[in-house]
Amino acid sequence: MTYYCSNCWKEIYKGTDVCPYCGINQSVLEQESFIKKLIRALKHPEPSTPVRAAEILGELKAKDALPYLIELTKISKDPFIVKAALSSIKKIEDKNFVVKTEQSISKNGIINLQ
Numbered sequence: 747m748t749y750y751c752s753n754c755w756k757e758i759y760k761g762t763d764v765c766p767y768c769g770i771n772q773s774v775l776e777q778e779s780f781i782k783k784l785i786r787a788l789k790h791p792e793p794s795t796p797v798r799a800a801e802i803l804g805e806l807k808a809k810d811a812l813p814y815l816i817e818l819t820k821i822s823k824d825p826f827i828v829k830a831a832l833s834s835i836k837k838i839e840d841k842n843f844v845v846k847t848e849q850s851i852s853k854n855g856i857i858n859l860q
C-alpha cells in the first residue's frame with residue numbers, strides 16, 4: 747500500500763510524521779474537517795480518489811468545495827474527474843455563486859482561491 751502526504755500528495759513512507767517534501771506534520775492534518783480532507787483529496791494523484799471525493803462533496807452539498815471543483819474542471823485532463831466535478835457542482839449548485847465566479851474568471855482570467 748502506498749501512502750501520500752495529505753498536503754502535497756507526494757509519496758511518503760508509512761508512519762512518516764513530517765512530510766520530507768512540504769514539511770507538513772501529518773498529525774496536524776488529521777484534525778482537519780472531513781470537508782477539508784475531501785477538498786485536499788481532489789488533488790490526489792490516483793485518479794479514482796478525486797472522482798470519489800468530488801462525488802462525496804456533491805452528496806454533502808459542500809459549498810466550500812465549489813471553487814475547488816470549478817478549478818478542477820479547468821485544470822484536470824481526466825474526463826472522469828471533470829465529469830465527477832461537474833455533476834458535483836450541479837448538486838451543490840448555488841446559482842449566485844456560480845455567476846459571481848464566472849465574472850471573476852472573465853475579469854482576472856483565473857479563479858482566486860483563498
Ligand SMILES: [Zn+2]
Nearest residue numbers: 751754765768
Ligand atoms: Zn507533503
